[in-house]
Each structure stands twice: as structure tokens, then as C-alpha cells.
Amino acid sequence: MARALDVVVLGLSITSSWGNGHATTFRALLKGMAARGHRVLFLERDKPWYADNRDLPSPDYCDVALYDSLDELADRYADTVRRADLVIVGSYVPDGVEVGDWVQRTAHGVTAFYDIDTPVTVARLERGDTEYLSAGQIPGYDLYLSFTGGPILDRLERQFGAQRARVLYCSVDPEGYYPELGPVRWDLGYLGTYSPDRQPTLDRLLVEPARAWERGSFIVAGPQYPDGIGWPENVARVEHLPPAEHRRFYNAQRFTLNVTRADMVAAGWSPSVRLFEAAACGVPIISDPWNGLETLFTPGEEILITNDGEQVMRWLRDTPGQRARAIGRAARRRVMASHTGVRRAAELEGYVAEVRGMPLSARAL
Incomplete structure (x- = not known):
């Protein structure tokens, strides 16, 4: 050193x-x-x-x-x-x-x-x-x-x-983010402050699947979302989630969603801290695509990548639990080694x- x-x-x-x-x-x-x-x-x-x-x-x-x-x-x-x-x-x-x-x-x-x-x-x-x-x-x-x-x-x-x-x-701080046992409350969740350029992707990859799959359970956590957004009844909202509660939040999801701002998508190679935090918790991640993401996580093995809301719903409904857990574990290994x-x-x-x-x-x- x-x-x-x-x-x-x-x-x-x-x-x-x-x-x-x-x-x-x-x-x-x-x-x-x-x-x-x-x-x-x-x-x-x-x-x-x-x-x-x-x-x-x-x-x-x-x-x-x-x-x-x-x-x-x-x-x-x-x-x-x-x-x-x-x-x-x-x-x-x-x-x-x-x-x-x-x-x-x-x-x-x-x-x-x-x-x-x-x-x-x-x-x-x-x-x-x-x-x-x-x-x-x-x-x-x-x-x-x-x-x-x-x-x-x-x-x-x-x-x-x-x-x-x-x-x-x-x-990511490994002492704050890791897998833990507990009840799984949501099929898909998202954590992030409101951003107008992210909202269309959030709508497509979480809100629309929630509307189409009424039996599913979803959550969006983060501040500054306008009052006029029409959230489906099966989408829970949390205004602000302090970091001390992030680990519990991620571990209560079957899958978690990563959505990237438009400027970051255009530039590529722009992982958010939320991406690494979720991966450290061993939760399988569904992300919108951008150049460079494949250099951080192997698609299909350590992360699932799509811009298609119907594909998101298929993953939520059809992915066996063992397969989802394997993706989450692989992502965690990558983060612990490199991030x-x-x-x-x-x-x-x-x-x-x-x-x-x-x-x-x-x-x-």
C-alpha cells in the first residue's frame, strides 16, 4: 500500500x-x-x-x-x-x-x-x-x-x-450491503429520485408490467415524484428511504430494477451506485441497456438487460427461483471482487x- x-x-x-x-x-x-x-x-x-x-x-x-x-x-x-x-x-x-x-x-x-x-x-x-x-x-x-x-x-x-x-x-460498502434472510414482499422494486428523463423507462419497465399483472407486487422508493403520476394500486410508494434501510429494501424484492438517466445512457459506462448496492445484496437486477454495462456484469449470467416491459413481465412470472438466485449470487461475486x-x-x-x-x-x- x-x-x-x-x-x-x-x-x-x-x-x-x-x-x-x-x-x-x-x-x-x-x-x-x-x-x-x-x-x-x-x-x-x-x-x-x-x-x-x-x-x-x-x-x-x-x-x-x-x-x-x-x-x-x-x-x-x-x-x-x-x-x-x-x-x-x-x-x-x-x-x-x-x-x-x-x-x-x-x-x-x-x-x-x-x-x-x-x-x-x-x-x-x-x-x-x-x-x-x-x-x-x-x-x-x-x-x-x-x-x-x-x-x-x-x-x-x-x-x-x-x-x-x-x-x-x-x-459499495460491503458492511452495509449483503444478502439477508427475510420475507420477500415485492416482485420488482425500484429505488431512485424522480427524474423526468428516467420516468418513461420506469413507466415502461415497472409501471406497465404492474398494470398488466395485477397479482404482482411492486414498489418505487425515492423523493420528488410529481403528485400527478398515476401509480397502479399494486405499486407501493415510499417518499424517502435512507441508506440504513436500503439493504432491507433490496432483500425484500425478488428482482430489482435499474433505470439510467438519458445523458448516462448516451455516454455509456455510467453505473449508478444503486446498481452496485443491489448486486451486493445478491438481488437479481433487471436493467435498461447501455454501452459498457456488459463490461461490469455478464448479461444473462450476472444481470438481465432489456428495454421491453413485456420481457420484464415474463422474467417476473416465469424465472424459477433457483435461476434468479444464481444470477444474484453471480452479481454479488463480481461486485465483491471489483466494485x-x-x-x-x-x-x-x-x-x-x-x-x-x-x-x-x-x-x-
Whole structure:
């Protein structure tokens, strides 16, 4: 293992998972960093919507500090950022452009931008939207860590001048997600915040099968769904499900559904943290298709892939229990080997070593 690093992360949120997928992504990664001996400080802008929904205010694997303004950030944490071996700025950080400029001026160690929304970010940059990142900042980071792999990495380097665009997929904490015995309540479930571009796929792959199969039992969990959606009677709704309840939620399903945002589908190679969490629980996953998914899970053996609601219903009604469980177990084996927070932390160490000019052989993955 590489020597212990002092790491500062400025991210959207780690204390609250309400309405965002960033918190669980940071939690798994930073827990993995701590397990590998690194010291981490997470700096989070104090926002009322997170303050009212903090499900992990004080992680035991990193320090967390809240700040109210850019002035407070600079006054209180300039020395810490200056001394850090690695400083990471995440996507969607409030005043992210100003935060990024400050980090690039202040930090003496390796600097990185961690984009947990890469296809969305690229689309924003192309239309001149600089809500949390400007195109001119990208070459100033030593690393552009991307939630999305595949061809978009080359594009970040060629079109936007990233010094080193490297994939850092989200990951899962094995201590929080694993199979457990209990009653199976739903034939198919879905966990995700409402998104207008995901809703047509959710309708096609869950709502329409629910209407066609009245004896089936379904559930959709997540916030911000409009009141006007006409859910069938056999589709249960949960407004918000904190991470502490995710494992029980997944394990109460015969199958779980993964639905991907349109920008992520177009880019490919964009697995959500929910995909890895469900797989870690050993629940067979039905997913919409996108390029790169087959590099993460073997279709037909570790995951079921379709855009056809009728195919979904056939799988729900006709797949023997033994076959479904085998798919779930195979997916779990893949996740435990390749997609844990500890594994991501080791990958990040490798990228930092690359910036410093250290050979990969100098550290153990």
C-alpha cells in the first residue's frame, strides 16, 4: 500500500443522502480510504435541505466540517488545503467554480475534480453552463476523476484539456450491503429520485408490467415524484428511504430494477451506485441497456438487460427461483471482487502515484 495520505474532499454532501447519489458514493470511497490508512477531511456547504435530512452527520471513518460561505472556507481551511497530499473537488458543489479556483490557487499537493455526473457536466459545458465547473478550470486539475468511463475520458482530454481523465466508478460498502434472510414482499422494486428523463423507462419497465399483472407486487422508493403520476394500486410508494434501510429494501424484492438517466445512457459506462448496492445484496437486477454495462456484469449470467416491459413481465412470472438466485449470487461475486470502496481507494492511490511520477509497481493494489 502507498504511504498514508492527508486528503481533503470538498463535496456536495456526505452527511445527507436526501435527493442525491453523491453521499453514498463518497461514503463508500472514503470508508475505503480510511481502511487503507488515509486521513480524510470532508468539507460540506451547510444547506437547509441537507440540514433537515442528515442521516450520517458524523461518519466514523473521516472528519466532517460544515461551512457557510466561501469566505469562511478560505479563512478556516486554507492551511489544511495547502498541506494536504490530495484535494478533491466534487461536482455540484455550491459555488463550485469559485471553490475550484480557490483550491487550484491554494493547494500544494495533487488536485482532482471528481465528477459524479460526467455526461451531465459535459452537456452543461457545451452550452456554456458553468454552475459548478468551468471549461477553463479543467486543465488546472492534476486529475479529472470521472464516474463515467469509456470514450468520454478521451473526450475530456482532447476537447477540454484534462491532464489525466481517469475513471473512478462509484462503489459499495460491503458492511452495509449483503444478502439477508427475510420475507420477500415485492416482485420488482425500484429505488431512485424522480427524474423526468428516467420516468418513461420506469413507466415502461415497472409501471406497465404492474398494470398488466395485477397479482404482482411492486414498489418505487425515492423523493420528488410529481403528485400527478398515476401509480397502479399494486405499486407501493415510499417518499424517502435512507441508506440504513436500503439493504432491507433490496432483500425484500425478488428482482430489482435499474433505470439510467438519458445523458448516462448516451455516454455509456455510467453505473449508478444503486446498481452496485443491489448486486451486493445478491438481488437479481433487471436493467435498461447501455454501452459498457456488459463490461461490469455478464448479461444473462450476472444481470438481465432489456428495454421491453413485456420481457420484464415474463422474467417476473416465469424465472424459477433457483435461476434468479444464481444470477444474484453471480452479481454479488463480481461486485465483491471489483466494485468495493476499498478497491476504489486503491485505484485512487494509483492515480495519485501517477501524478507524482511513481511507478505503479511501487504500491500494492
